[in-house]
Amino acid sequence: MTGHLDVAAIRRPRAPGWVWAAALIVAAPLVGAALGETPIPLATVWQALANQLWGAGYPVDPIDKGIIWAYRLPRALVAGACGAGLAISGLILQTLLRNALADPYLLGISAGASTGAVLVAVAGLGATFLPMSVGALLGALAAFALVVGLARLSGGGPTARGAAQIVLAGIAGSQLFNAMTSFIIARSASAEQARGIMFWLLGNLSGVRWDDVWLAVGAVLIAVGSALWHVRALDAFTFGTESAASLGVPVRRVQGVLILATAAATAVLVSITGAIGFVGLVVPHAARFLVGSGHARLVPVSALIGMVFLIAADVIARMLVPGQTLPIGVVTALVGAPAFAIILIRARSAP
């Protein structure tokens, strides 16, 4: 502790963490927008952006401008928001449930959100006054309540067996909600609608508009903000729920606020892009590996890694098969499933 001052005096002044974070938040979507089947130089991306934002008047090819402004940039921004939001949701669930395998996708929350969104979109259940994201939120909360309730009934808790119970309950919940989604589509959707929805269900960013960008960014800011506000409370869950309560954390309220924020972010993101798996599961583990288990650093680092990961996944999805765009969920699963396997193996060797 005493050596602290001397070291700081010798070292060159370093940019604080938030400067790096801000730089990354600006740079990642721009790079994401530059890459694609027809690469556009970063300078052109920047010029197109400058023209749009403050009428800088650079000469930019209108086709390039169209690709960047109407297509790639909103896509990259939604991908980034989605990655950050899903990573934070996974982190919060892992901490509050004391379970390394918790994740909105695995616990069926994404499936519930899909069902809610499809119900609103296809069955026309009050589509005029009930937006898809609200349907998704109701679906997400219903799924979470069902899965946690089922895990409780079957003896789930912060023990080794309990950890398995909640994952099993999540599988049951996912299957149920996916079946309900299929049922709703088969019953009410036209063949054309059904094809579009099936593609969307796999996680898909095509057709993203600027409206979606604001919605996604807003939802993610709320989730990240409430997680940052509660970093100490999240740390206090290290030794379990009861330990957190004995450290003065109002457990019920913190759980309620954070799970609502998580479900809301997941629901909004699912209603825009469909259910994207493995981000929420894998990214928090990568972040823990890098910065340890203190949430003051874990929350922002998870959000940043999630953002970069999903922007990269989207670039790969657009470039992997020439002339065709893969659903982004396919890419995250191809990367995420092996990473998930590694987590399982490491969890076994841990004491």
Place this chain on the structure above:
Amino acid sequence: MILDAHDLGRRVRGRDLLDGVSLTIARGEVLGLVGPNGSGKSTLLRLLAGLVRPDRGLVRLDGEPMAAMPQRQIARQIALVAQSAETSDRITVRNAVALGRTPWLDALRPWSDEDDTHVAYALRRVDLAHLANRDWSTLSGGERQRAHIARALAQDPQILLLDEPTNHLDIRHQLAILDLVRSLGVSVVIALHDLNQAMRCDRLAVLQNGRLRALGPPAEILDPALLARVFGVRANALIDPHDGSRVMRFHPC
């Protein structure tokens, strides 16, 4: 700081876990809780810590009903070392102990030098300062228990509640923990299984089936009749020739 429980009752699924328990913890005393398995020791500790609300009766902290206090205010005065609180997180001993500062911090009152002082003091108090940077997973059972106690001390409490802190420890560490608890200078309520260890408390509360059977200095209340009634054992007292203290040997009734 005086903690008192009045006519506490708690029912779960039609079974009384605790029934009509009243007791007062005096300033600076070490009160032992003894009783057979399932007699309500852990339940009583969790009620005293404000983690669970009683179904009947009330707990008061300096005369104020605890039910009306925010959890955070309780945690600044009462610390609990529960049984088997474990983690698989990668966390250093220092950071685990630093969690004890949680009730004194929030988003607007960040970590300060004063908090560092409390953590360093707590680590020294339980003789773990040399392991402060070690990973939690590398600690032995005794070291973990001491780290939990340090975490509780970092809360800067006036009352410390301990639920069978000597469980699963070898005999040397059991004695070390008991010596440590006695030397802390705060009021302590400690649940214990070993009656010979319980003899070293200032007072004992004997629980059976959720009811308080006896309360008083160990030498006065742990008589053969009570031991037979509550624990179902016959006790022979022996005198340790080394220091003349009374040691009990137990036989089935």
